[in-house]
Amino acid sequence: MTAGEDPPSPGGRAATLRELGERGLIERVRRRLAPPGGEVLVGIGDDAAAVAWPGDTLLLTTDTLLEDVHFRRATATFREIGAKALAVNLSDIAAMGGEPRFALLALALPPTLSVSQVDEFFAGFGEMATQHGVTLIGGDTCAAPDRIVLTITLVGGVEGDPVRRRGARPGDAILVTGTLGAAAAGLAALERGLVSVPTDLTAAVRRAHQLPTPRVAEGRLIRASGIATAMIDLSDGLSTDLGHIVAESGVSAEVRLAALPISEATRQVARALGADPWTWAVSGGEDYELLFTAAPEHATALAVLVTAETGTPVSVIGEIQPSGAGVRFMDEAGRSLMVGPGFDHFTSCSWNG
Amino acid sequence: MTAGEDPPSPGGRAATLRELGERGLIERVRRRLAPPGGEVLVGIGDDAAAVAWPGDTLLLTTDTLLEDVHFRRATATFREIGAKALAVNLSDIAAMGGEPRFALLALALPPTLSVSQVDEFFAGFGEMATQHGVTLIGGDTCAAPDRIVLTITLVGGVEGDPVRRRGARPGDAILVTGTLGAAAAGLAALERGLVSVPTDLTAAVRRAHQLPTPRVAEGRLIRASGIATAMIDLSDGLSTDLGHIVAESGVSAEVRLAALPISEATRQVARALGADPWTWAVSGGEDYELLFTAAPEHATALAVLVTAETGTPVSVIGEIQPSGAGVRFMDEAGRSLMVGPGFDHFTSCSWNG
Numbered sequence: 001m002t003a004g005e006d007p008p009s010p011g012g013r014a015a016t017l018r019e020l021g022e023r024g025l026i027e028r029v030r031r032r033l034a035p036p037g038g039e040v041l042v043g044i045g046d047d048a049a050a051v052a053w054p055g056d057t058l059l060l061t062t063d064t065l066l067e068d069v070h071f072r073r074a075t076a077t078f079r080e081i082g083a084k085a086l087a088v089n090l091s092d093i094a095a096m097g098g099e100p101r102f103a104l105l106a107l108a109l110p111p112t113l114s115v116s117q118v119d120e121f122f123a124g125f126g127e128m129a130t131q132h133g134v135t136l137i138g139g140d141t142c143a144a145p146d147r148i149v150l151t152i153t154l155v156g157g158v159e160g161d162p163v164r165r166r167g168a169r170p171g172d173a174i175l176v177t178g179t180l181g182a183a184a185a186g187l188a189a190l191e192r193g194l195v196s197v198p199t200d201l202t203a204a205v206r207r208a209h210q211l212p213t214p215r216v217a218e219g220r221l222i223r224a225s226g227i228a229t230a231m232i233d234l235s236d237g238l239s240t241d242l243g244h245i246v247a248e249s250g251v252s253a254e255v256r257l258a259a260l261p262i263s264e265a266t267r268q269v270a271r272a273l274g275a276d277p278w279t280w281a282v283s284g285g286e287d288y289e290l291l292f293t294a295a296p297e298h299a300t301a302l303a304v305l306v307t308a309e310t311g312t313p314v315s316v317i318g319e320i321q322p323s324g325a326g327v328r329f330m331d332e333a334g335r336s337l338m339v340g341p342g343f344d345h346f347t348s349c350s351w352n353g
Numbered sequence: 354m355t356a357g358e359d360p361p362s363p364g365g366r367a368a369t370l371r372e373l374g375e376r377g378l379i380e381r382v383r384r385r386l387a388p389p390g391g392e393v394l395v396g397i398g399d400d401a402a403a404v405a406w407p408g409d410t411l412l413l414t415t416d417t418l419l420e421d422v423h424f425r426r427a428t429a430t431f432r433e434i435g436a437k438a439l440a441v442n443l444s445d446i447a448a449m450g451g452e453p454r455f456a457l458l459a460l461a462l463p464p465t466l467s468v469s470q471v472d473e474f475f476a477g478f479g480e481m482a483t484q485h486g487v488t489l490i491g492g493d494t495c496a497a498p499d500r501i502v503l504t505i506t507l508v509g510g511v512e513g514d515p516v517r518r519r520g521a522r523p524g525d526a527i528l529v530t531g532t533l534g535a536a537a538a539g540l541a542a543l544e545r546g547l548v549s550v551p552t553d554l555t556a557a558v559r560r561a562h563q564l565p566t567p568r569v570a571e572g573r574l575i576r577a578s579g580i581a582t583a584m585i586d587l588s589d590g591l592s593t594d595l596g597h598i599v600a601e602s603g604v605s606a607e608v609r610l611a612a613l614p615i616s617e618a619t620r621q622v623a624r625a626l627g628a629d630p631w632t633w634a635v636s637g638g639e640d641y642e643l644l645f646t647a648a649p650e651h652a653t654a655l656a657v658l659v660t661a662e663t664g665t666p667v668s669v670i671g672e673i674q675p676s677g678a679g680v681r682f683m684d685e686a687g688r689s690l691m692v693g694p695g696f697d698h699f700t701s702c703s704w705n706g
Contacts, residue, residue: 137413143381
């Protein structure tokens with residue numbers, strides 16, 4: 001099957017979106033509507049789009065969040081919903097190494113919402129915006145029949161070339177900021193409740209799920225270093241998102257499970273729930289850390305630089321290899337473990353991001 | 354009540370969004386989150402936002418369209434839905450006198466949609482984009498539980514100052530492109546059915562409702578003339594949208610009903626349905642014509658210029674007057690007619706546009 005063709009479906013060609021899948025849909029749009037080239041430096045299929053503009057290159061990203069799909073009032077406060085909605089878009093700009101600047105906010109809200117709930121939402125949004133130097137410049141409001149729909153568009157800038165998903169080369173080291181699996185641990189703790197884990201550990205992973213920290217300063221440093229060859233933010237999970245880098249770069253990747261940075265809180269929550277923290281680190285989504293690649297001789301220096309400037313730990317977790325078997329996860333004995341296919345059941349959100 | 358205070362509500366301060374209303378919500382956001390000044394040339398409360406960027410000024414607008422609120426599969430084809438979704442955003446850029454450039458499309462789609470329906474949507478979107486030189490550069494897809502949610506963000510540019518809603522001066526002529534009330538006539542025809550009107554007339558008004566023509570070239574000419582003092586696109590209806598110009602400009606307006614451009618098709622459909630075409634022209638929304646003001650000595654020349662360059666008729670429909678009684682509609686005997694209060698029942702969509 002060549003890129004852009006319809007995937008096989010029970011009845012031959014895909015008849016519904018469910019059969020076509022998200023990647024099928026994105027390929028279809030990419031092929032029909034978005035010819036690359038010209039002013040469009042980065043089109044559909046990266047963390048954010050980049051277009052040439054007199055002066056700086058413009059970065060643009062948009063995300064729709066649906067109530068009961070992407071967030072629930074039962075498990076997040078309005079303040080957290082407002083902050084996280086902006087954070088996930090900030091993370092897309094961070095993954096290009098850009099500086100976020102302006103936000104547009106389209107809100108479809110049930111008229112029965114209380115004004116104080118809306119105020120809380122804006123307080124959370126505003127705190128996240130202030131923290132990252134973003135100004136809300138406009139948007140759109142309308143009444144929604146039942147559930148909240150939020151769409152945030154973020155405009156950023158970058159002085160040189162953004163860091164793309166493509167660009168990883170065989171031999172490059174694979175690096176990641178922060179820790180992995182904490183958001184999945186937080187979601188599990190929220191969904192299943194916790195009694196046997198100290199409250200401060202639960203609070204740490206719940207916070208990772210409800211209020212991720214976009215790695216904006218880290219992304220800008222990584223780009224400005226000129227050393228990174230590819231970058232993406234971890235929204236769908238390490239396995240899937242590293243899969244995007246290798247697919248776009250025409251390479252493969254080997255990751256050492258023992259090298260994955262998993263926090264003590266995540267490990268303890270996993271123990272309490274009888275869950276596997278490596279599964280969360282590999283397949284859990286929404287960590288919003290930055291995953292990037294760099295030539296091996298520069299990787300350690302880059303990691304040290306980012307940590308020195310931002311306080312955020314950076315770990316080398318594996319190596320890019322020639323085109324071949326996608327993403328492989330190796331245990332300490334050097335055995336390759338199977339990881340299921342990527343996340344494509346048409347419930348995630350990602351043309352750009 | 355000073356701007357930004359909560360409006361009165363049955364229980365004192367507004368408790369829900371329904372009581373606060375759309376304008377109340379927008380004022381609240383404007384006050385809390387979007388301090389004007391700095392790089393933000395035009396913030397919340399105009400057709401599009403404008404920000405200073407090295408090189409050209411950036412124009413940005415976003416709109417969410419909800420199935421069964423803003424469009425219905427029963428009364429529009431997927432091709433029309435795709436085209437109209439982009440058209441309403443193009444109209445916002447047109448109303449600033451800008452050049453539309455790039456689009457982002459966030460789609461929440463039920464997985465049960467057929468691929469051919471999605472293809473039709475993109476065909477309509479693509480035709481409208483090509484017609485106005487717009488490139489789709491990115492977006493976002495996710496599965497919606499039941500109804501379609503579309504959010505389009507449009508990026509445009511303008512070399513000098515955009516034309517704002519504020520700026521109308523006493524004595525200025527009030528002008529409008531095209532004709533008024535056709536979209537409302539089309540909606541009425543679709544909702545109530547028509548038997549006694551020739552098919553070609555019905556088709557004309559249905560098309561006005563289902564596939565409005567954004568006045569992009571007209572808007573650019575009007576701005577480039579340097580003569581227009583204020584401009585807005587007619588999304589909520591003449592009465593409401595002229596109300597925005599007078600409120601933002603600190604003036605009032607007098608409109609001559611006899612001067613309103615109402616097409617023969619609209620008149621005949623009104624006759625067939627026992628409806629009043631002037632009510633459609635004054636209060637019907639979604640005409641997506643441009644409403645603008647200019648010094649009286651230049652108004653006719655500007656109208657002639659726009660028609661000569663684009664073929665679109667332009668009519669002088671009234672005059673801006675000093676601060677006072679909002680928008681007044683006069684009959685041929687010079688009597689002022691009452692028009693109900695503006696459109697603010699929290700179902701329209703408009704921070705910017």
